[in-house]
Amino acid sequence: MTMPSIKRVLLKLSGEVLMGDQPFGIDSAFVADLAQEVKAAKDTGLEICLVIGGGNIFRGMAGAAAGMDRAQADYMGMLATVMNALAMQNALEQIGVHTRVQSAVQMDQVCEPVIRRRAERHLEKGRIVIFAAGVGSPYFTTDSGAALRAAEMKCDALLKGTSVDGVYDDDPKKNPTAKRFETVSYDRVLADNLKVMDASAVALCRDNGIPIVVFSIREKGNLARVLAGRGVQTIVRKEA
Numbered sequence: 166m167t168m169p170s171i172k173r174v175l176l177k178l179s180g181e182v183l184m185g186d187q188p189f190g191i192d193s194a195f196v197a198d199l200a201q202e203v204k205a206a207k208d209t210g211l212e213i214c215l216v217i218g219g220g221n222i223f224r225g226m227a228g229a230a231a232g233m234d235r236a237q238a239d240y241m242g243m244l245a246t247v248m249n250a251l252a253m254q255n256a257l258e259q260i261g262v263h264t265r266v267q268s269a270v271q272m273d274q275v276c277e278p279v280i281r282r283r284a285e286r287h288l289e290k291g292r293i294v295i296f297a298a299g300v301g302s303p304y305f306t307t308d309s310g311a312a313l314r315a316a317e318m319k320c321d322a323l324l325k326g327t328s329v330d331g332v333y334d335d336d337p338k339k340n341p342t343a344k345r346f347e348t349v350s351y352d353r354v355l356a357d358n359l360k361v362m363d364a365s366a367v368a369l370c371r372d373n374g375i376p377i378v379v380f381s382i383r384e385k386g387n388l389a390r391v392l393a394g395r396g397v398q399t400i401v402r403k404e405a
């Protein structure tokens with residue numbers, strides 16, 4: 166499988182991967198392992214933007230299902246993504262990787278606001294930029310935030326690190342004969358409602374020609390393998 170030629174990448178990690186084997190929250194040891202994976206990718210010379218979800222702490226939909234106002238619950242979800250961004254920043258800086266967090270919800274005491282030109286400068290200086298709080302508006306997700314930042318920062322690909330090793334034609338946990346795609350088109354993902362990212366994120370990637378690489382971040386060394394074209398993954402792109 167040939168990977169797209171990649172110099173700058175946006176890596177999206179769902180909040181769930183930060184909780185390791187715990188049922189909730191942040192597993193520091195697991196975040197430290199993830200930071201090593203990210204460092205290894207960076208050491209190959211890549212420029213890296215990171216977006217981390219918040220599902221390990223709070224999801225707006227869950228709050229709404231429990232009777233909360235949806236927008237209010239979504240703001241809580243956005244704050245959860247900032248906590249995760251700070252946890253990842255801490256883990257990366259402990260192993261000598263310079264980072265900056267930029268949040269779409271301004272909180273000056275904790276991190277920078279999202280400023281594209283400043284983010285460019287950070288990348289030029291070899292820092293990793295962690296974009297927090299998604300797009301900064303309720304009714305969106307960090308997948309949309311990831312697609313937006315990938316477009317804005319002109320990333321060559323959006324890498325979605327999750328707990329499954331790609332995109333399947335059915336739920337592999339329920340159907341043992343489900344087949345993993347090597348490549349699949351944006352349009353098929355949207356038409357068949359395949360579980361990759363939410364539709365607005367997929368459409369944004371499609372409209373800006375950004376390939377989405379879905380892979381498992383739970384296996385050690387997998388990020389580097391995927392980037393070297395030796396990993397197990399699914400690539401979502403124009404022509405499958």
Ligand code: UDP
Nearest residue numbers: 180218219220225239242243299300306307
């Ligand atoms: N969220 C939001 N707007 C955004 C990004 C996130 O309202 O632009 C909220 C939303 O409630 C979401 C929560 O933050 O459920 C956590 O993000 P997400 O569900 O994308 O996290 P992940 O599933 O990747 O862990």
